[in-house]
Amino acid sequence: MQKNDSVPAWAGALAGLTAGALALGIAQLVAGFAGPATFPVVAVGDAAVDLTPAPVKDFAINTFGENDKTVLIGGVLVVLAGIAAVIGVLARRRLAYGFAGLAVFGVVGVVAVLTRPGARAADVLPTVVGVVCGAAALAWLIRRAGGPSPAPDHDTVPAFRQGGEGVAGRPPVMRAGGAGRGFDRRGLITGVAGGVVVAGAAAALGRELGGRRALDEARMHLALPKPATPAKPLPPGTDFRIPGLSPFITKNRDFYRVDTALVVPQVDPRTWTLRIHGMVDRPVELTYEELLRLPLTEADITLTCVSNEVGGPYVGNARWLGVRMPDLLRRAGLRPDADMLLSTSSDGFTCGTPVDVVMDGRDALFAIAMNGEALPVEHGFPVRQVVPGLYGYVSATKWVVDVKVTRFDQDEAYWTPRGWAAKGPIKTESRIDVPKAGDSLAAGRVTIAGVAWAQHTGVDAVEVRINGGEWRQARLAAVPGPDTWRQWALDWDATPGAHTIEARATDAAGRTQTERQAPPAPDGASGWPTITVQVA
Incomplete structure (x- = not known):
């Protein structure tokens, strides 16, 4: 060397x-x-x-x-x-x-x-x-x-200047071979x-x-406690098992993910804490172990993202396990004039949830598990919020670590100053899963099927029409309660040609899905899902 x-x-x-x-x-x-x-x-x-x-x-x-x-x-x-x-x-x-x-x-x-x-x-x-x-x-x-x-040429080596300096201001260091x-x-x-x-x-x-x-x-070695209040057994007929139709339970790997985290937060359950403070009589702070020792509730709940277009994929249904949010809020002692829960995730994201919705008896949870296993990291491990009936941007904080009880006129959540509505009740919606838009079908009996949702009200009917004709009632799958989506299906005798298929849902309160087209901002998309197919 x-x-x-x-x-x-x-x-x-x-x-x-x-x-x-x-x-x-x-x-x-x-x-x-x-x-x-x-x-x-x-x-x-x-x-x-x-x-x-x-x-x-x-x-x-x-x-x-x-x-x-x-x-x-x-x-x-x-x-x-x-x-x-x-x-x-x-x-x-x-x-x-x-x-x-x-x-x-x-x-x-x-x-x-x-x-x-x-x-x-x-x-x-x-x-x-x-x-x-x-x-x-x-x-x-x-x-x-x-x-x-x-290596310098001996005939062109620069002469030293006065003081013995070379052209660079210092003598070159020589090594073997003159380099x-x-x-x-x-x-x-x-x-x-x-x-x-x-x-x-x-x-x-x-x-x-x-x-x-x-x-x-840590997730794999976590022993999930048994729920004090288990979910009701699914009634027969919750899933039509039609090829291409979204299953009643969405698998964790297929569940949509929409959040602001560029890098998925890595929250160690050993150091995680949940703090409930603000307009309360007794601030509460819990470790993960303490949370697991509380009575747990299991519930089937559909989540929907406000950015979902009509007929879009950002909706899914899962069986969640967690601590009821009202139980912890009552422990903290809610003050009567509080109307907002400003929840914060470990990466700083915030959302504002209406207090009255959380406290009205629905299964609003600090969830620890999803479909029988600890929450996937990308879905909020170790703890996230799940509130049926509200779009995720105002209710479903992942990696939640802090809940400030406050008022809508005093605090703003992440999306509100960006033009989104402060409160986000889910609109009655439906989606056509089969056939797909642009499909080429053979003439004869064809099954049209999809899902509809109206959490926390429930879906009471779904109607389908072809080429602007009369609305026809679709058959509905069974559901365990009002907080999940519902499968629907209709048999259609398809004839050759191009056909336009539309669907609309009606919820248990008698509200029918509006025809008026609206984009997701500021409070969720609306309109009838519509596809066109070709029958040969």
Whole structure:
């Protein structure tokens, strides 16, 4: 290896720090797939805890309390930064020295990982990949800082100026063969900037993946309590089981997701708390374990997004398990003039829910489970709100951590100043699932089917008409109550040609779905779902 005498010590240290950061960032990214325990910093920290004498552990706990682990990891990172800087200083002399230092760095990490309980050989992959990437980055940065300049021709070597200086203001550093190597400050700084960006992005993505993996494991090992009030058994005939028709229960993987979170929040149930405060007599704060010990209610409830177009996909039905919101609000002692619940998610999103709707006897829940399993992370794990009869933007806060009891004339939720209505009761709507718009059908008996919803009122009738003719009553599936959608179906003797199919629902209060077309903003879309098909 060539010496790099032209690179100053501080530049070598900076290159070493950047290479070390890149090594750790890549290691964390790989650990995001392999598991958080395989991240070498965590493994080294765990090994340090195991090897630390009991009096030192007691001192750390008494001094730092719950922050002792954070302090330990911070200390490990500081030590690693110092080692990385030394490795960079050595590498400016010979890259072999830097590679050797990184190899030792890697061996320590590998040993720490392999000595953890239940370790597997594959668990060393984050450390190995990180060290290899760090070594490549170190070599690149050192060469970038002191890259070779063209070998001067003896006939064209510039004469020294007065004082013995060359044309660059300093004598060139000569090496074997007559080639000079000058320090390239700009090359180093731009290289370091790129390395820092890559290291930061890799570490952030690794933490995201690792957090999601940890939460998935927490969800899988969570034993859901049995409901004190189980859902009623589904009556016979709730699902027509017609191909293409939305099933009565929407599977979790198929349930729509609409929210403002660019990155799905990773909320640890061990540290989650729910705070209820504001216009109450007794503020309440609950941990996840305390919430699970409360009486739980199970209910079948359909959720609808206000951004759903007529006939759109943003509606789904699930069996939810949770604590009734009215129970906790009564514990807090609602003040009579309060009319709004301003709920906040862990990522800062807010929505405003009318108090009277939550308190009128419907199954408004702080939900912990969906279709028999803990909430999926993307659907609000560990806790979300579910309020039948209201669009999600005013009721269905995911990752909920805070509920402020207040008034609509005192507070605004996220979407209200953006032009959406402060209150969002769901409109009576229907959707045609089969046939699909634009389908080509064979002449003869065809089944037209779909779903209709009018939470918390219930659907009483669905009508269908073809080509603007008479409305015909569709047959309705059974439902367990007024808070779910309802399947409907109609048999039609299709004749050749183009046909337009329309549907409309009527709720249990006698309100028929309006023909008037309206966009989702500001309070939900309206109109009759309409499709055109071709029959041959």
